[in-house]
Structure formats: structure tokens, C-alpha cells
Amino acid sequence: MQTLIEINRLNLFYSAFHALKNVSMKIPEKAITAFIGPSGCGKSTLLRTLNRMNDMIPGTRIEGEIAISGTDIYSGDVDVETLRKKVGMVFQQPNPFPKSIYDNIAYGPRLHGIRDRKVLDEIVETSLRSAVLWDEVKDHLKRSAFSLSGGQQQRLCIARALAVNPDILLMDEATSALDPISTLKIEELVQELKDRYTIVMVTHNMHQAARVSNQTVFFLNGEVIEYDETEKLFSTPSDQRTEDYISGRFG
Numbered sequence: 049m050q051t052l053i054e055i056n057r058l059n060l061f062y063s064a065f066h067a068l069k070n071v072s073m074k075i076p077e078k079a080i081t082a083f084i085g086p087s088g089c090g091k092s093t094l095l096r097t098l099n100r101m102n103d104m105i106p107g108t109r110i111e112g113e114i115a116i117s118g119t120d121i122y123s124g125d126v127d128v129e130t131l132r133k134k135v136g137m138v139f140q141q142p143n144p145f146p147k148s149i150y151d152n153i154a155y156g157p158r159l160h161g162i163r164d165r166k167v168l169d170e171i172v173e174t175s176l177r178s179a180v181l182w183d184e185v186k187d188h189l190k191r192s193a194f195s196l197s198g199g200q201q202q203r204l205c206i207a208r209a210l211a212v213n214p215d216i217l218l219m220d221e222a223t224s225a226l227d228p229i230s231t232l233k234i235e236e237l238v239q240e241l242k243d244r245y246t247i248v249m250v251t252h253n254m255h256q257a258a259r260v261s262n263q264t265v266f267f268l269n270g271e272v273i274e275y276d277e278t279e280k281l282f283s284t285p286s287d288q289r290t291e292d293y294i295s296g297r298f299g
């Protein structure tokens with residue numbers, strides 16, 4: 049598999065607190081990479097570095113390099129808005145805007161200057177289809193996004209992220225607030241999306257990582273202990289600490 053994201057000796061500090069320690073890894077293109085590890089080990093922090101969401105947290109300092117398609121995203125000439133268009137994000141709690149279903153999806157494209165109604169209609173339909181939500185909402189596009197169930201809202205947020213045509217989709221525990229059936233739907237959706245997008249997901253659920261991802265990264269106390277093909281990491285991990293974690297001996 050081709051590498052899309054390359055992280056090299058990354059260190060991240062929240063003021064004096066050293067949250068990521070010398071992290072290096074390669075994230076393959078058009079595949080699903082899962083971050084696992086106990087609470088507070090740095091999974092979300094690393095995820096947020098990939099579209100520079102940590103820039104918004106005062107006191108955050110970064111050393112090292114993250115290259116996407118060979119470009120260092122922390123170098124001076126990178127435009128953060130363009131980066132975030134290419135690297136979309138979905139959060140733990142579905143967070144639709146207080147707008148209609150249609151306007152949630154059209155929001156990003158409009159922000160990027162698309163005004164033509166026909167073009168917007170097409171983007172709305174394609175994005176909702178990609179998020180396997182179209183059939184459920186096509187007759188009520190003017191309704192508030194809040195009229196949808198939690199699982200539907202999360203698929204709407206995925207559709208909203210897809211509407212600006214990203215290459216990468218970051219998912220931060222995107223199913224942990226959902227019921228098992230909605231979770232399964234999102235897992236199936238993610239499997240479909242991986243043919244077109246590079247997906248990086250943080251999950252607390254090891255079974256989910258094992259079911260869904262191609263590559264798994266195990267974190268402990270801000271360090272990457274190991275990363276490998278998911279099947280290999282869960283069947284024959286190389287580090288005793290990974291073995292202990294996946295067999296439930298700690299964490």
C-alpha cells in the first residue's frame with residue numbers, strides 16, 4: 049500500500065506536558081488506520097495534529113514533521129484552511145449545524161465559493177449518497193438536521209465532511225455515542241469509503257479496530273508502542289505491552 053501520511057519524530061507539548069513522544073509512523077492511502085490504547089495516551093492528540101486542530105489550543109508546541117503527500121503540513125507556506133478541506137474530521141458527538149439537512153451539506157462548498165444551485169444540489173445528493181443517508185432524507189432536505197436520529201446525524205456529519213472533497217477523513221471515536229445498530233451502519237459505511245478516502249480513526253473499542261481497520265497503531269503514555277497490519281497486531285503482536293493490552297490485562 050502507498051504511504052499518504054508520514055510522521056517523523058513528532059513531539060507535542062501542552063505547555064510543559066509532553067503528550068506525544070517521538071512518534072513516527074506511515075499511514076497508507078485508501079485504507080483504514082485505527083489508533084488504540086488506554087485513555088489519555090495521546091490518540092486524539094495525534095489525530096488532531098493531522099489537520100492542525102491543535103493550533104487552536106494555546107500553549108501547544110510541536111517538534112518533528114508530518115508530511116502529507118510529501119508536503120510538511122507544519123511548514124510556513126501551508127494554508128491551514130486548504131489543509132482542513134483536504135483533511136476532514138468527524139467527532140465523537142454528532143455536531144450538525146442548527147440548519148437544514150441541505151444547508152449542513154452545502155455549507156462547506158458555499159464557503160469555498162460555490163453558488164450555483166444545480167452544482168450545490170448535486171454535491172448534496174452525492175455526499176448524502178456516499179454517507180448512505182440519501183434514501184432516508186431525500187424527501188425532507190429542508191428539515192432541521194436536529195430532526196434526525198443520533199446515528200443519522202453522525203452520517204450527516206460524515207456527508208458534510210465529504211462535501212468539500214477531502215482526501216483524508218479523521219474520525220475521533222465517531223461511534224462511541226451511538227447505539228449498536230447505528231454503530232454497525234457507520235462501520236459498514238467506513239468500509240465502503242475506504243476505496244475512495246484515507247481514513248484514520250480513534251477508537252476505544254478494540255473489537256471495532258479489529259473488525260474495521262487495515263492497520264492498527266497501539267499507543268501508551270504518548271508513545272507508539274507498535275503499529276502493524278491489524279490482523280498481525282491482534283494475532284501476533286511484537287511487544288509484550290500490546291499483548292497485555294489486547295488481551296485485557298491492563299487498560
Ligand SMILES: Nc1ncnc2c1ncn2[C@@H]1O[C@H](COP(=O)(O)OP(=O)(O)OP(=O)(O)O)[C@@H](O)[C@H]1O
Nearest residue numbers: 062065067085086087088089090091092093094105
Ligand atoms: N488541551 C489540552 N491541554 C492540556 N493537556 C491536554 C489537552 N488535551 C489533552 N491533554 C492531555 O494529553 C494527554 C493525551 O490526551 P488525548 O486526549 O490525546 O488522549 P486519548 O488517548 O485520545 O484519550 P481518550 O481515549 O481518553 O480520549 C492526556 O494526558 C490529556 O490529559
